[in-house]
Amino acid sequence: MKALLFLLAGALPASNVTQYEELLAKSQFSELEHQILQQTDYKQHGDILVIYAKALIAQQRLEDANTLLNFAVEQFPGNSELNYLAGLSKIRLASNGNVFSAKERAARGVELLQKAVIIKPDHYAARQALIDFYSVAPANAGGDKELAFTMAEQLAKENPAQALLAQSRILLNEKKPAEALALLEQMMPDPPNARLLARKAQILNELEDYDGAFDNYKLAAEYATDLTDKYNALYHIGRLAVVADQDAMLGITALQQYLEFYSDSENKTLPWATLRLAQLMYRTGDNFE
Numbered sequence: 001m002k003a004l005l006f007l008l009a010g011a012l013p014a015s016n017v018t019q020y021e022e023l024l025a026k027s028q029f030s031e032l033e034h035q036i037l038q039q040t041d042y043k044q045h046g047d048i049l050v051i052y053a054k055a056l057i058a059q060q061r062l063e064d065a066n067t068l069l070n071f072a073v074e075q076f077p078g079n080s081e082l083n084y085l086a087g088l089s090k091i092r093l094a095s096n097g098n099v100f101s102a103k104e105r106a107a108r109g110v111e112l113l114q115k116a117v118i119i120k121p122d123h124y125a126a127r128q129a130l131i132d133f134y135s136v137a138p139a140n141a142g143g144d145k146e147l148a149f150t151m152a153e154q155l156a157k158e159n160p161a162q163a164l165l166a167q168s169r170i171l172l173n174e175k176k177p178a179e180a181l182a183l184l185e186q187m188m189p190d191p192p193n194a195r196l197l198a199r200k201a202q203i204l205n206e207l208e209d210y211d212g213a214f215d216n217y218k219l220a221a222e223y224a225t226d227l228t229d230k231y232n233a234l235y236h237i238g239r240l241a242v243v244a245d246q247d248a249m250l251g252i253t254a255l256q257q258y259l260e261f262y263s264d265s266e267n268k269t270l271p272w273a274t275l276r277l278a279q280l281m282y283r284t285g286d287n288f289e
Contacts, residue, residue, distance in 0.1 A: 016048075017047050017048070020032060020048065023035070024051055024054055024058075025227045025228065026261065027058070027262060027265040027267040028265050029055050029058070032051070032052075033055065043071070043075065046075075046076040049072040049075075049082060050082060050085065053068055053069050053089070054085065059266070062089050062092055062093050065085070066093060070086070078119060080116045080123050083115045083116035083119065084112070084113060084126040086109075087108075087109040087114075087129065088113070089109075090105045090106070091105070091110070091113075091129070094109060103140075103141055106133075106142055109133075110133060110142055113126050113129050113130045113133075114130065117130070122158075122159075124155075124159065128162070128166055131152055131155075131166045131169070131170065132169055132173070134148035134151070135169065135170045135174075145170075148166075148170055149170065152167050152170060160187070160189065161189055161193045161195075164183065164184065164187050164189075164196055165195060165199065168183055168199055171183065177206055177207060180199075180203055181200065184196060185200070188200070191223065192219060192223055193223070194219075194223040194226070194229050194233070195220075197216050197217075197219045198217065198220040198229065198232065201214075201217045201220060201233075201236065205240070210240055211246070213236075213244075214240045214244065214246045217233045217236045217240065218233075218237060218250070220233040221233035221234050231258055231262070234255070234258045235254070235255070235269060237250060237251055237254040237255075238254045241254075241280055242279045242280060248280045252277060252280045255276055255280070256277065258273050259277065
């Protein structure tokens with residue numbers, strides 16, 4: 001009976017969760033937090049705790065996220081996503097925190113990421129986070145470049161696109177952007193993956209190949225299935241239209257879509273997007289707008 005009551009308490013109308021996810025996607029963090037806190041039993045719902053934690057992490061409120069997630073993983077130890085987010089927040093806190101607490105937090109973060117993967121072996125975000133940590137952390141803090149490489153090789157047997165993301169990240173962590181770019185060009189799947197295209201565009205931008213970066217961000221926006229991926233690509237299309245003298249009209253369209261999607265939000269890039277749009281309108285003679 002006790003177990004049944006717990007399951008009933010954990011049930012939540014799908015419409016509530018969908019509404020919270022939409023607010024999260026649009027960076028409407030204050031409204032999201034208000035609505036969640038109005039729901040007095042929100043701590044009994046793992047899916048709501050996931051959304052709330054993601055919002056806190058997105059706002060860089062890492063200590064708040066850590067406190068929430070400490071509770072959440074105790075309440076829902078079998079929830080892979082909560083363990084992943086808890087591990088991620090601890091590792092980020094470790095990288096920003098003082099030297100005395102950093103090592104302990106990083107170690108606990110790795111444990112939580114490992115647990116997320118044990119619970120759900122195809123939790124690729126957790127596996128990517130582990131590979132990135134092992135690749136970039138110093139050995140005395142738990143880093144292990146050989147293990148990162150081995151884990152990326154294992155991914156290649158299961159999911160080539162995820163393996164390519166991991167392998168290119170390892171090369172970038174080693175300050176080898178040209179090699180990462182060559183790998184992406186050689187191994188890009190067909191049809192292409194939006195996150196791989198965005199990674200390629202980022203590298204091309206760093207290498208000052210702005211035409212190539214612009215083209216790949218266009219493809220990333222086209223192939224994106226995740227809203228955040230799509231609108232990130234649209235922002236960079238607009239940015240490059242200004243700073244690298246790319247297609248102004250395409251940049252205007254991209255930024256208008258970006259600003260419309262994030263209107264009334266707490267997205268910190270909105271002022272820059274507005275400025276870039278104004279610059280493009282000025283360039284094309286639309287002085288009134």
